[in-house]
Amino acid sequence: MANSHIQALNPSTHKDLKLNVDPLFTYTKTIQFTPLHVNEFAPASTCYPIYFIKDRATGKLFSVALFGLEEKENLFYSDTQWRASYVSESMQCWPFTMAKTSDNQWSPHIDTSSPLLSNDQGQLLYKSGRPSETLNTTLQRLQQSYQQKLQSMAFVEWLLELKLLKPVRLGMKYLSGEKSIINGMYSIDASALQQLPPDALSLGHKHGYLAPIYALLASHYNLYDLIRLKKTFSKRPISSLQLIESE
C-alpha cells in the first residue's frame, strides 16, 4: 500500500490505540465504490449494483459495490443511517484491512488516519499485549476475507480467460439537461455467457462461479434504486440513466 497511514498492525506500536464504532460508516461518505468479494455477491446484490473496476496502480480488475453515480458520491451514506441492509465485509472490518507489507506478504493493517482510532476513547485494541476480544473477532474476519480475496482473484482470472468481461458505459442525463458518461466499469457479458461451451460452464459450476455471476447480473437492477436515491437526495438530480452499448 502506498498510503503511509496504512500500517501493519503491531501490538507494541499500537498498544495504546482505542477503537470506536461508527454505525454510519462515515469514512465512506465520499467513496463511490467499496470492494466486494465473490462470496458477498448474493447478499450485496439485494442492495447495490455490482461491477468490476480497475485498480489505478496495477490495472487489475476487482469487484465492487457501486454507491454513487459520480466521482466521490455515496448515495447510501446519510447522517442518520446507512441506506441499505447489507454492509460489506470490508466496511465492517474498517479501519482494519489486509495489505501487503514491504516483503510482499499479506497481513492485517490499520488505517491510522481513521477517526475511529484514538488514544483516549473507545475500546483498547490490546490488553496487556494480547488482542482484545473485538480485535480477535476482526482478525478472524480479516483472515477469512483474505481467503475470499484470493478466490475473487481466481474468479476474475477465470472470467478474463473465457472473455466473459466487457466494459460498460452508462449515459446519465441531469434534470438540468446536462449529460455525462460513467466510464471505467466492467461487467459480465451476458451474451458471451450464453455461448459458453458446456464443459466451461460445468467447470464454472463446479467452482461455484455461476451463482455469483447471476447475482451480479441481477444486481444491476439496483441502478433503479440509485436513480431514485439520486433524485431524492442529490443536489444534481438526474432524469435518466442508460446503458450505452459499446462498439
Added chain:
Amino acid sequence: MNKSVNNIIIVGGGTSGWISAAILAKKFASIQGAPKVTLIESKSVPTIGVGEGTWPTMRNTLKRIGITETDLITQCDATFKQASKFEGWVTGDKSDVYFHPFNSTKGYPRINLANFWGQDSEIDASFSRAVSCQESLCEQGLAPKLISTAEYKDLANYGYHLDAAKFASLLKNHCLTKLNVKHIEDQVVDVKTCIAGNISAVVTQHHQTVHGDLFIDCSGFSSILLGKALDVPFISKQHILFNDSAITAHVPYASEDQSIPCFTRSSAQPAGWIWDIGLPHRRGVGYVYSSQHCSDTQAKKQLQMYIGTQSVPTEFRKISFKAGHREVSWKNNCVAIGLSAGFLEPLEASALMFVETAATMLADQFPATYESMPSCAKRFNHAFIYRWHRVIDFLKLHYVLSQRSEQYWRDNREASSIPTSLQALLEDWKHMPPSDIDFASQLDLFRAPSYQYVLYGMGFKTNFAAAKHTLDNSELANKFFDLRQQEQQKLSIRLPKHRELIDKIHQYGFMEI
C-alpha cells in the same frame, strides 16, 4: 491455368518475413483447406537488424496476429512513441524545433484547424501546440496511456520504439508456436522458373527443392526472387533522396531510472540527420547521411559529437542502402514485401508500416487461384506505386523547406531534385493549407495533418488572409481549440511518466479489456 494457390513460400526471416507470415497464417488459421505458409531463412545471411521505430498501425497489426501488448513491451524492450521531434531542420539554431505528433489535428477530419490557426494572431505560434496536446505531453515526459487502459487502446495516439532483433524473434516464436508456420532454416541458392515466368520452386543449400504456388520475397536488399530471379528493375530515387548510408550505435543511460523520451528525436546534421530512440535500458542512435556529401569517418565523428563524452557508445555499425524501389512489387507469382521491394530512408520510420500494409493487403485480397493472380497483382502494384510516389514527396518535403546553408541542404533544395508533383502541391499550399482534397485516395498513408505539421513546423507560409472566405465554421473551430485545451489539462494530470508506465507493464501487464 485455374490452379489453386495452396502453398505460400516466404523467403527471408527478417521483420518483413515474419510479419507477412503471421498476417497470412492468422488470416487462414480458421479456414478449412486454406493455403499453408512456409518460411525459409538463412542463418548465414544476417537480417538488417535496424528498424526501431514503428507507426501506430503496428498496434492493429499485432492485435490482429494475436500478440499481446504486454509481450511486445516486455519481450522486445519496447517503449511508446508519440511523435517525432525535429531539431535544427530549418536553421540549425537551438530554438529551431518542431513536432510531428501521431495525434491528428484536433477535430480532423470534421474540421481543418489549420485555416483557423493561420487566421488567428492570438493563438500559439507553434502549429503543433495549437492543434494538438501531444507536443505538451511529450515535453512533460508523459506516457500515452495508463496501466488501467486496455491493451492497444490509448489516451493519446502512439506507435513503438523497440529492439529490432528481439522483435523479429518474438514474431518468429509466435509464428512457429501459435500460428503453425512451417520453418526451413537453409539458404536459397537457386530459383526455378517455368516457361510462363512463374517461380515453381526454390532450391536450398542443404535440404531440398521447395515447391510453392505463391512466393513472397522478404530477402532484404538482395531481393533474390523479384529482383534477381524475375529481373524486375530497381528504380533509383537517389536524385531526390540523397541519403545512402547510416552509422548506428547503442548508447547507455547515465542511470537506470533516467527518463525515457516518448518521441523519436531527429536532429538535422551537416549532411543528413541523426535519429535518437529511447528504449528502457539504452538509446539507439544513428546518423543517416549522403556519402556524396560526407565520408564515413566524418559521419562517425559527427555521431560521436552528438552523443557527447558523457556516455560510451557501443556496437557501432555502418549500413549502406539505396533510395528507390522495384518497378513493381508483384510479378507473376512473386510478391516482394519489405526491403526487397524498396527502401527510401528511415525518416518518419514508415518502412515497417509499408510492410504491414502490404502483407495485410495481400491477405485481404489473396488470390485463390492462378487465374485471379494477374488482377490481384495489378491492384497491388497500382497501390504501391502510388504509395512510393506519395511517400517520396512527403519525405522530400522535410528537406526542401530547410534554410540550412551546407552543400547537402542546398543541393536538396535544387529544383531538379524536387519531384514536380511536390512542386505543384507546394504551389497550391501557398494559397490554401493542405486539406483532404489533396489526399482523396484511400491509399494515402500520410494525410493532411502530417503535411501540415511539417509545413507549418518548418515555417511554410500559406496566404491565410486570402483564404478567409473558406472559414465558415469558427464556432466549431473554437469548440475544438477548447477541447484541445481541456484534453491537455486532463491528460497532464492523469498520465504517468513514460518510464513509470513501462516499469508497471513489466510488473503487472495490460488487461485485454
